[in-house]
Amino acid sequence: MKKFIHDMLVVGRRNINTHYYILELKAPDVLPEIIPGQFVQVEIKGNKNVFLRRPISIHDINTEENTIKLLIQKLGEGTNTLSHIKSGEKLNIIYPLGNWFSKPHEDNLLLVGGGCGIAPLLYLSRYLSERNYKVTTLIGGASKGDIIEPDEYRKYGDVFITTMDGSLGERGLVTEHSLFKAKKFEYSMVYTCGPLAMMKAISRFAVLHGKPCEVSLENMMACGIGACLCCVVETRHGNKCTCTEGPIYNSKELVGWI
Amino acid sequence: MIDLGVTIKDLYLKNPVMTASGTFGYGEEFTDFFDIARLGGIFVKGTTGAHREGNAYPRMAETPMGMLNAVGLQNKGVDYFISDIYPRIKDIDTHFIVNVSGSTVEEYIEVASKLNELDKIPAIELNISCPNVKEGGMAFGTSCHSASTVTKAIREVYKKTLIVKLSPNVTNIAEMAVAVEAAGADSVSLINTLLGMAIDAERKRPLLSTITGGLSGPAVKPIALRMVWQVSKAVKIPVIGMGGIMTATDAIEFLLCGATAIQIGTANFIDPAVSVKIIDGIEDYLRRHRHNSVYDIIGGLR
Numbered sequence: 274m275k276k277f278i279h280d281m282l283v284v285g286r287r288n289i290n291t292h293y294y295i296l297e298l299k300a301p302d303v304l305p306e307i308i309p310g311q312f313v314q315v316e317i318k319g320n321k322n323v324f325l326r327r328p329i330s331i332h333d334i335n336t337e338e339n340t341i342k343l344l345i346q347k348l349g350e351g352t353n354t355l356s357h358i359k360s361g362e363k364l365n366i367i368y369p370l371g372n373w374f375s376k377p378h379e380d381n382l383l384l385v386g387g388g389c390g391i392a393p394l395l396y397l398s399r400y401l402s403e404r405n406y407k408v409t410t411l412i413g414g415a416s417k418g419d420i421i422e423p424d425e426y427r428k429y430g431d432v433f434i435t436t437m438d439g440s441l442g443e444r445g446l447v448t449e450h451s452l453f454k455a456k457k458f459e460y461s462m463v464y465t466c467g468p469l470a471m472m473k474a475i476s477r478f479a480v481l482h483g484k485p486c487e488v489s490l491e492n493m494m495a496c497g498i499g500a501c502l503c504c505v506v507e508t509r510h511g512n513k514c515t516c517t518e519g520p521i522y523n524s525k526e527l528v529g530w531i
Numbered sequence: 532m533i534d535l536g537v538t539i540k541d542l543y544l545k546n547p548v549m550t551a552s553g554t555f556g557y558g559e560e561f562t563d564f565f566d567i568a569r570l571g572g573i574f575v576k577g578t579t580g581a582h583r584e585g586n587a588y589p590r591m592a593e594t595p596m597g598m599l600n601a602v603g604l605q606n607k608g609v610d611y612f613i614s615d616i617y618p619r620i621k622d623i624d625t626h627f628i629v630n631v632s633g634s635t636v637e638e639y640i641e642v643a644s645k646l647n648e649l650d651k652i653p654a655i656e657l658n659i660s661c662p663n664v665k666e667g668g669m670a671f672g673t674s675c676h677s678a679s680t681v682t683k684a685i686r687e688v689y690k691k692t693l694i695v696k697l698s699p700n701v702t703n704i705a706e707m708a709v710a711v712e713a714a715g716a717d718s719v720s721l722i723n724t725l726l727g728m729a730i731d732a733e734r735k736r737p738l739l740s741t742i743t744g745g746l747s748g749p750a751v752k753p754i755a756l757r758m759v760w761q762v763s764k765a766v767k768i769p770v771i772g773m774g775g776i777m778t779a780t781d782a783i784e785f786l787l788c789g790a791t792a793i794q795i796g797t798a799n800f801i802d803p804a805v806s807v808k809i810i811d812g813i814e815d816y817l818r819r820h821r822h823n824s825v826y827d828i829i830g831g832l833r
Contacts, residue, residue, distance in 0.1 A: 324749075
């Protein structure tokens with residue numbers, strides 16, 4: 274899949290709350306093919322402590338408008354600096370990067386996102402729903418402010434929510450949701466993105482029930498195109514770059530996950 | 532007509548801009564962004580006798596105007612390079628130069644001997660300066676005696692252009708350069724990364740799995756310039772300069788300090804097409820200053 278460096282026009286910038294924001298970026302040309310699970314490398318300007326690009330999941334795309342959406346959490350200097358960008362400004366990105374969530378073999382799919390880890394799952398839920406798959410999305414967060422736009426996912430299927438403080442949905446960890454306590458785990462496959470401990474717990478549960486689980490890793494990286502070899506994860510076939518051979522992996526491939 | 536060509540021993544480069552080992556893969560990773568045949572040369576990833584998995588994650592930490600890495604020479608070994616990578620790259624119209632590494636002198640000899648047989652590999656860069664491996668690497672490059680020993684051993688088995696990559700983690704880099712020149716090196720390249728460290732104070736832990744790693748990026752450029760200037764005054768062989776080059780102006784500074792050619796490293800991670808912009812920028816500079824050849828500015832520091 275050919276990669277591009279584009280100066281994207283910021284056509285939308287919206288705060289979800291003090292922790293999260295969404296950028297909408299318009300390509301200078303026709304948007305290249307992008308598959309759910311892929312990411313972009315964003316150049317951050319205006320902060321001398323930020324030297325490298327930042328890898329950000331593609332939240333959704335619009336092929337008619339030639340736009341992509343990025344859902345970003347203010348976590349460090351890079352994402353904080355980027356939050357000050359305004360509509361009408363340009364943002365340089367390299368994209369589309371990485372592999373993608375695989376097409377399911379059977380119907381009835383469960384998507385599990387934790388906090389900002391929900392980011393790649395919006396496009397995935399739409400993509401799967403448009404291909405007539407039944408999609409259920411489970412969203413977890415510390416508090417209701419971490420449950421980002423659940424109505425967006427309701428367009429494509431059922432949505433369940435957990436929060437640690439019980440301010441929205443069931444109280445507790447996402448892995449403690451009642452759908453994991455049902456007598457029969459009815460989903461044919463699980464896609465997950467979020468904190469490592471959450472993804473490992475979800476993956477163990479899925480594999481225990483004989484279902485495949487695909488996880489989206491967010492290892493630190495420099496280049497994003499397979500040159501620096503910094504973002505590796507240990508797989509059953511040796512160290513692999515999460516930027517080119519990931520970020521999506523079947524959890525069975527990852528050492529120490531099962 | 533401006534002539535960008537330079538020569539490293541018998542190796543003619545169409546321009547002095549090359550990409551540094553470990554920052555440009557095998558070139559293929561960058562073909563979506565520009566025509567890599569425009570480069571003077573491509574230094575491919577450090578290649579060892581046997582396959583290496585490298586160090587554990589995390590291997591990278593961002594630092595002010597730079598980064599630390601501790602990849603640890605992850606590569607599939609010289610035989611894989613010859614069987615799988617060489618056939619794919621050999622007909623691309625630029626020079627592929629293989630960075631050679633090892634834990635022992637015997638391993639360096641094995642890799643260099645095998646590469647000597649490849650028609651389309653005109654040179655090797657002997658890596659005696661990798662700070663991220665437990666054995667070999669920088670251990671060879673931090674004493675004149677061991678640097679000289681390994682260079683001599685390779686000189687006996689390697690008949691084409693032999694470049695030795697120097698470590699900045701030494702008291703006197705010019706002495707190292709003189710030692711490898713006397714041992715038969717055709718050129719020296721410098722600097723490799725500076726040994727450094729980064730810490731997460733809140734968690735009270737190092738940011739790299741290996742604790743220490745190699746610092747690169749604009750933060751190291753003043754040190755690299757100083758070392759290139761010192762080395763180019765001390766040796767007669769051509770010097771290849773690198774360390775934090777992000778722009779054509781940076782590259783020109785290295786040429787003025789005496790480098791015959793330069794390598795672009797960390798900048799490739801931020802702008803994959805940066806090296807072609809640097810080629811164009813050097814040509815613009817020469818035109819603006821009414822020079823006809825890159826040689827007009829090499830060592831031209833007033």
